[in-house]
Structure formats: C-alpha cells, structure tokens
Amino acid sequence: MSGADTDGARAFLDRAADRMVDATAIERIAIGFASTALALALGSVIVAATGYDAVEFVTSLVDGAVGSESNIAFTLRQSSMLILAGVAVAIAFRAGVFNIGVQGQFVVGGFATSLTILYFAPHLPEGTTGGVLLMALGAIAAMLAGGAYAALPGLMKAYADANEVITTIMLNFIASGVVYFLIDEYLRPAGTSAPNTERFPEYVELPRVVFDSPSFSVVGLGVALAAVVLVAVFMSRTRLGYDLVTSGHQQSAAAYSGVDPGRTVVTTMVLSGMVAGLAGAVFAVMILGYYSDPSTFPTFGFDAIAVSLLAANSPVGVVPAGLLFGGLDAGGQYIGFTTDVPSELVDGVVGLIVLFVAAPELFRMAGKRAWLGGDRE
Amino acid sequence: MSVADYAARNRAGIGVSAALVVLAVVLVLVYEIPVAELVTVGAAERAIQAATPIALAAIGGLYAEKSGVFNIGLEGFMIFGALLGAAGAWIAAGEQSPVTQADLWVGLVAATVACALMAVVFAVLTIRYKADQIVAGLAVWFLGLGFGPFTASVIWGGVSSPSLPNIDNVVVPVLADVPVLGRLFFDASPLVLFTIVLAVAAWVVLFRTRFGYWVQAAGENPEALDTAGVDVNRVRYATVIFSGAMAGFGGATLSIGLGSGFTGTGVTMVDGRGWIAIVAYLFGNYNPIGAYLASFLFGSMDMLQIQLQTVGVEEIPGSLTDLFPYVAVLVVLTLVGYTRMPASVGEPYETEE
Secondary structure: OHHHHHHHHHHHHHHHHHHHHHOOHHHHHHHHHHHHHHHHHHHHHHHHHOOOOHHHHHHHHHHHHHOOHHHHHHHHHHHHHHHHHHHHHHHHHHOOOOOOOHHHHHHHHHHHHHHHHHHHHHHOOOOHHHHHHHHHHHHHHHHHHHHHHHHHHHHHHHHHOOOHHHHHHHHHHHHHHHHHHHHHHHHOOOOOOOOOOOOOOOOOOOOOOOOOEOOEOHHHHHHHHHHHHHHHHHHHHOHHHHHHHHHHHOHHHHHHOOOOHHHHHHHHHHHHHHHHHHHHHHHHHHHHOOOOOHHHOOOHHHHHHHHHHHOOOOOOOHHHHHHHHHHHHHHHHHHHHHOOOOOHHHHHHHHHHHHHHHOHHHHHHHHHHHHOOOOOO | OOHHHHHHHOHHHHHHHHHHHHHHHHHHHHHOOOHHHHOOHHHHHHHHHHHHHHHHHHHHHHHHHHOOOOOOOHHHHHHHHHHHHHHHHHHHHOOOOOOOHHHHHHHHHHHHHHHHHHHHHHHHHHHHOOOOHHHHHHHHHHHHHHHHHHHHHHHHOOOOOOOOOOOOOEEOOOHHHOOOHHHHHHEEOHHHHHHHHHHHHHHHHHHHOHHHHHHHHHHHOHHHHHHOOOOHHHHHHHHHHHHHHHHHHHHHHHHHHOOOOOOOOOOOOOOOHHHHHHHHHHHOOOOHHHHHHHHHHHHHHHHHHHHHHHOOOOOOOHHHHOOHHHHHHHHHHHHHOOOOOOOOOOOOOOOOO
C-alpha cells in the first residue's frame, strides 16, 4: 500500500511542477509583470476604499524605495537578503520540494554565525585579518547549520513521506523558540534584560564602499549575486543539478535514469538550507552585528517564497524579483513612517502577487478574451 | 473487526501513541513531574477549548482534501476569521456601546460568511483557473498575514483589537453539578459543544450519505463520478467553500468565541493552528472523529505549559513548552506520514465533453 501512496504523492508533485514550467519564458515574465501591476493596482484601490490617499500611497512607496541615497541603500540591503533567501527557495521549488522552512534555516544559520564569531574572537588576532577570518568561519558555520537543519525535513520527506510544507513550517516555529531560549538562558550578558547576545567585535563588519550605511555593504549584495551565479551554473551545467531539476520536472523520468528520489530530496533540501544559512550569516554580520530574539526578525524567508515564485523559480530571475520586493519592502516601511496608511498593506500586496502568480491560467484566459475578441472557450 | 485486525490496520497510529507515551514517561521521570496533579478537570476543560478552533478548521480541510482539493490556506482563512469575528462584533456594537453577546454572535456569523465568500474566490482560482493548489494556499496565508493586521489597523489604529468579551457558557441546571462531566459538557461554551456535534455529523455525512460518497468519489475517482452524472467540480466547490467557512468560524471562535479579541502581532494569534489542523486530519486518517481526537491531542499539548506551571515544574521554561505542539506534529507526521491521500488530490478535473 505504501508504494502506491508515494507514487500518488509523487504524481501530485509532478503535476504541480509541470504546470509551473508549462509557461514559456516570455509568458512567465509577462505573467510576473501583470501579477505585480494588478496587485499594486488592487492595493491602491484598497487604500482609496479605506479612506486614505491612493496617490500619496504610490508616490510614498516609490519615494521610500528609490527617493534618496539612504533609501536606495535600504532597498539594496533588503534586496540582498531577499535575493539570497530567494535563491534558497528557488533551488528547492525547482526540484519540486516545497521548502517553506527557509526562515527557520536562516534563523539557525545566523545563530551559528554568531556563536562562531563570539567563540573564536578571543582566539584570533584583532583587526581586519581577524575580522575576515571570523566572517569566513561564521559563513561556513551558517551553511553547515542551515544545511543540517534543512536535512531534517528532507529525511522526513524522503524516508517517512512526511509533507514538507508542514514539517518545514513547524521547524520554523521550533528554530525561533529554541534560539530564543538559548540566547535568553545562556548568551545574554549578565545584567541585561533584552534577549540579545554580546555585540560582535567592531572589526567584524563588511567594508563600507559606495554607500556609507551602517547596515548595508555592497559586499553583501556581491555575496548574494555570487550565490545566484553559482546556483545558476550548478543547476544548468552540472550532472547533479540536472538531476535535481529533472526530478522536480518529472520524478518518474528521473527515477528511470537511475536517480535515487529519496537522496535527491535530501540533497535538494541541504543545498537550499545552505544558501538559507548563508543569508542568515549576512543578516547577522551586515545588518545586526549581534544576535537576538528571532521572532523580532524580518520575515525574509517567507517573502523569499514570493520572490522565487515571481521569478518562476529561476535563480537568475530571482535578481530582478528580489530587487522589486526589496523596493516594495523599503517603500512599505517608509509608508508606515510618513503616511497614515498602515505598512502591513504592502504584505497584503505581496500576498496578492503570489495569488496571481499561482493562477497563470487567469491571465491566459484574460489575454485570450482581450486580444482574440472575447471568444468563449 | 478483531483486535488483531484493528492493530494491523492502525500500526502507525499505535506507533505514534507508543512513542508519545515513552516521551511523556521520560519527561516525567527526568523532571519528577507529579502526574496526578497534571490531569485535572480544569486541564481537560482547557484542552477541549484549545482543540475547538483546530478541530473546526481540520473538519473543513478534511472535506476539501477528500474531494480532491488540498486547501493549504486554512491558516490564512483562520487569520481572516479571527480578525473578522472581532471586527464584526466591534462594528455591530457601535463605537461607544460595550460589545454584547448578540454582537459576538453577529461577529461569528459575519466571519464565517466572509470566509466562505473568500473561499469562493479560492475555489474559482484553483478549480476553474487551475491555479497551483499549494501556491494559491500559501497566497491565502500571506494575504491573511498582510490584510489581517492591516484591517485591524484601519479599524482600531493598531494591529490588535482592544480586549473583547467572549461567548457565555451554556449551563444546564442540575447536570452541571455532576462531577467532571458536568463541568466539561454541561457548563461549557456552546462552540465547544457545537464542534463535538459537528465532528459526529461530519462523520455521518461523509460515510453514510450520498453526498459523502460524492465527496469521496470526487477525490478518488472523479471520472467514475462524472460518468454517474454528478458534476465533479460542483462537489469540489461545495467542499472548498465549506472548508473556508469552517476555518473562518474556527478563527472567530479563537478570537471572540473563547478568547478575548484579535491579536495581530507577529504571525497573529492563529500562530500555526491552521497548519496543525492539516496535520490533525492527516493523523485522524481523514476521519472527522479522528481529526477531532487529534485536535484534542494538540490542544492538550498547547495547554501543557499552564499545567506544568500550576504544579510548580519550573525547570522547563515556557519558551520550550510552547514548542510541544509543533514537536508533536513532527513526530506524528514522521510516523504516520504515509497516510493515504485521495488519488486525485491536486489535480484539476476537466469533463471530457
């Protein structure tokens, strides 16, 4: 009985993946643009309907995203995080594994970075050399921790057929709770009440080039773009990458060509978790400079799902999608400061984008009606 | 069915129960927890209350999935339900006057109807426009996380509502004085009682009526149902709308049925209960009564923290006991992961005309 069931589950994923890659590249880009435009338009309508000024909403949104040098730095900072986390999601979704746990892997990765930096700092020379070494060690620790934490739901899916959407969401809650507990119980410096670790040494920071911002460095964006290139090359130019994508596209075909489906799922999750962990490392070093209660962190790991879906799960497509969402995020927070419109509206707009991206058929039918003269199906 | 047959068919269920019992015994021994003081009537009462919103969403989700649509958006519908229940009651009461029992019922009904309408949109997208069910379900969650707190801000100027009353208990004279059962069932929230009745009714409808057979056929063998002259998609619309309505009702039950208003901070007050509801019906093997019992298990996990505090176990901090329901979900899913899902889940059905 068990064999037939896994087949059923696999066929289900096959079909889901098929539909996602059904669209041609141009069509996907068009759907992405249409979804974003429609979601923003609907957002403006909601703004107007709830008695706010829709024009002010849109101009503030744009102003917050690109209105000044510091706003651009903030947009790029959010974009760097969303691109990294988006690539993590894209690896998994491409391979037909719904890793919703990027947020948890990101939290665990950043925590591993923080532990590593705080532990090794007294043992290494101070100054730039020590800083670079600590950041490198921290990044490696983050990737190991993120990969290991993602292996868990991978193993549970591969060998116990546990639905990864649910296990990864549960592991998000658990990561957040356990990291909070460890910081509050063991890492909080004596005499303080906030659940924060000690600050990292001053020399552990990314260089301030181009933008003079305390929480954004072009190097962080560089790390994100390097990850994009590496993952894109890996997916399209290596045997293992090819196998992963084939499994996502058509599991039965991959199995016939000798790919072990269980191992593929675990490998996919580990790779995805490693990139998510790296995102955590960048977050800890570039943005925070210490570690804190994860429930107060931005939800990059969730927004990354929208980024990846908008990019049709293409690692390269994640770059423009990440820039767009970084801008939306920065603009949304700016709206919260400068207008009466509650900033949560932008989260809702993100939800609308995902909803529209989920239903490409909607646009195809609308497109047919509009351009082919409203003929019925 | 003999005991041996039953054991053979429910191997996983028994395995899970055994694992949980072992885990519990280890914890009890390590922390010297006074067990007798943990299991009190009050604990059972709180566990049943905690189980109620989860069970409502689980029973709805079960119907949708049985008919072939995986409504992964339960969490999102619950958030909307929690918000709209509180908002409905608040608006019904008017700006100045206090919220009365009648206003609360208006809120519950409003949340249920509004979520049913939202589920219509979800159903049209997934059934008619063949939207990817997992992605569309995630979208509902995102929409809830965004528009839930947004709407709260529009109404109350902050992401949470002010403190609101909840639905009064129904007290049956005389019977309420019966020890244990009296407090659990004859001095209880009508919503708790309704949910128990609903679980039984949902079982009867699913396994003993013609509509129930249609639901099962729509998920297992839609072609056969179509051949028999029943519109597969109409059955699926019905179950998906029902699942949205029940999740919304469950959310409203959480905020104003049993709770004290809407909280929109973080991942909102729903806090993963919609996801747990999905696991509850998987663990219950698509049986509404099983789903209710699984919800009760998760509900009691949720309440364990309060119990441990009352008996004075301080070694396990609250930040960890809070995680018990999530860990329980992982254990359950790993051991019962292979629950047989209906053959045609996730597959849009097209008639062959």
